[in-house]
Amino acid sequence: MAYITKRQAKDGTTTYQVRWIEGGGRTGEGQSEKFGDEDSAKTFKTLVNAHGQHWPPGWVRGKGFVEESTDPDDVPxxxxxxxxxxxxxxxxxxxxxxxxxxxxxxxxxxxxxxxxxxxxxxxxxxxxxxxxxxxxxxxxxxxxxxxxxxxxxxxxxxxxxxxxxxxxxxxxxxxxxxxxxxxxxxxxxxxxxxxxxGTDEEMCFLERDEYARIRAELPDNDSARDLADWLVGTGMRWGEATALQVRDVRGLNSSTPTVSVQRAWKKAPKGSGKSYFLGPPKTKKARRVLGLSASQVDMLRRLTSGQRPEAFIFRTVLGNAWLHPNYYNRKWLPAVNRAVEKGLPRRPRLHDLRHTHVAWLIAANIPLPAIQVRLGHESIQTTVDRYGHLVRELDAEISAAVEAAMSVPEQRDGLRVVQGG
CATH class of the missing domain: 1.10.150 (DNA polymerase; domain 1)
Incomplete structure (x- = not known):
């Protein structure tokens, strides 16, 4: 084991020398390191013992721990x-x-x-x-x-x-x-x-009756209620839904009506003189085509009738696209507050309508890969990480499948062996 020797110099200074046998064996070479204070010597002694009576990795005799040479191309x-x-x-x-x-x-x-x-x-x-x-x-x-x-x-x-x-x-x-x-x-x-x-839920999932209570508090004299129905019915991001234009709708009179996500609102760079601009969707897979339900077709017929191809589908009374702060503060938040006063147990954000859409699909046993495509997630891992914990409706089927597999009789050498018997 390493030990410390104390030495007094002629000038009155004291040094502390850590001594040990390399490797700890009888035939090993004697090693030593000198320190000017006892605490440093004790620390080094502990390191030598911890490394089996060897020099600590990275320690240079007389210099201490020395970092590896720096790459000439290294930068802060x-x-x-x-x-x-x-x-x-x-x-x-x-x-x-x-x-x-x-x-x-x-x-x-x-x-x-x-x-x-x-x-x-x-x-x-x-x-x-x-x-x-x-x-x-x-x-x-x-x-x-x-x-x-x-x-x-x-x-x-x-x-x-x-x-x-x-x-x-x-x-x-x-x-x-x-x-x-x-x-x-x-x-x-x-x-x-x-x-x-954390103890607070990051996502809020509304039951159908809970959403209906908020919806009832939204005004029906503009597209505010329509926009909420669209967000919860399609799972679109706010920036995608409010960027939809009449030209993005296809086949309202056909058996396969669709809407195409081609653009989304983006925050404009500082100093550009504007707050938002239209750009591509969030990812490549966010550029997608969604099938429409009968009620969504009826809504689009009403909102697109007589409008120019470039007109926004969801518009304020002045014909402009909805801005998130305006819609949230003037429409959504007052509606939620009124619903809460009447007993609604949650305070959902607008983005929670997207989460709610997914919860409804999972409750209907829609597989996660199909949900990934509908939401425009770049990776299925994103869908699984975010919503995989909601897949509970198949628990009974999974349990039944496991039970059936575990109870199948084994066959050995032509003999029927019943498990558990």
Whole structure:
């Protein structure tokens, strides 16, 4: 085992030397390291013992823990993140601005901890698994003021927000791997907080009678009620439904009437002079065609009659497309408040109409792949992660199938063997 010897120099200074036999055997070579204080010597002694009487990995004699040589092309993490975001293609400028904000506000918190425990600025090369995990934990726990424990310097982030930021970092680090700056992606093994750890439901699913109570409070002298019916009846995103135009409707007089999702409202970049603009849907698979029910056909006939091809289907009394703040504050929120006063047990958001649509489909045993296509999800994993827990109606069928399989008689050597007997 390693031990410490104390030595007094002629000038009065004291040194502490950690001594041990390499490998701990009788034939090993004697090793030693010198320190100017006893605490450092004790810490190093513990490390030597923990590593089987060997030098701790990364320790250089007389220097301590030394980081691996830096790649000549290495750059600080923050400038690399900005470079990645600026070079992205296939996104609108508002999305690019959102990414830049995430980098400046949240990815800028990432730091690198050296083997010695020294915390230094992170670079795209020195970033480690532990650095990413520390960053996730910082967001999850939040940070309080050291001067006032009741004041938050940074409030705990929602697990979904942490996952989104981690996803952006993952893509940035992967770009460094692809550019051969790194050999692996340090975001792969990060343990993420569970999205369902909170006590508040992230999604609200309305029963049919609950939606009917809200619907009854919406005015029927404009398209406000029609728009709510459309959102809950199609599962469309708000930006998709309110961007629908007369020319997107096909075959109202045929046996296969459809509506095509070709565009959606996007937030305009700051300084552009406008709040929203029409752009492509959220993803490639969000560009889709939906079949229509009989009641939806009747609604579209009424709303599109005599209108120009470019006219919006869901319009205000002035003929303009609905803006989310106007509809929410003037129509939806008052209707929900009135319904709550009359006994409605929930306060759904507008986006919860999309979640409610899915819940109704799952209750009718519509398979998740079909729901994925209808919602325009890029991946079936998104559909499963978000709504898979609602698939309960098949439990009885699954249980019956398992019971039948477990009770099938076995056949052995021509003899019939009954299980459980």
């Amino acid at each position: 993490l923050l400038p690399y993140c900005h470079r990645y975001v600026d070079r992205l293609t296939g996104i609108d400028e508002r999305t690019r601005e959102d990414y830049r904000r995430e980098v400046d506000r949240h990815l800028s918190l990432i730091q690198h901890t050296q083997r010695s425990g020294l915390v230094v600025p992170a670079t795209i090369v020195n970033l480690t698994d532990d650095d990413v995990q520390d960053w996730v934990r910082l967001q999850e726990k939040g940070e309080k003021s050291p001067d006032d424990p009741e004041t938050w310097l940074r409030r705990p982030a929602h697990p979904k927000s942490i996952r989104n930021r981690h996803g952006l970092l993952w893509c940035i680090v992967q770009a460094a791997v692809d550019a051969e700056l790194r050999t692996s992606n340090c975001c792969r093994k990060t343990k993420m907080p569970r999205v369902d750890d």
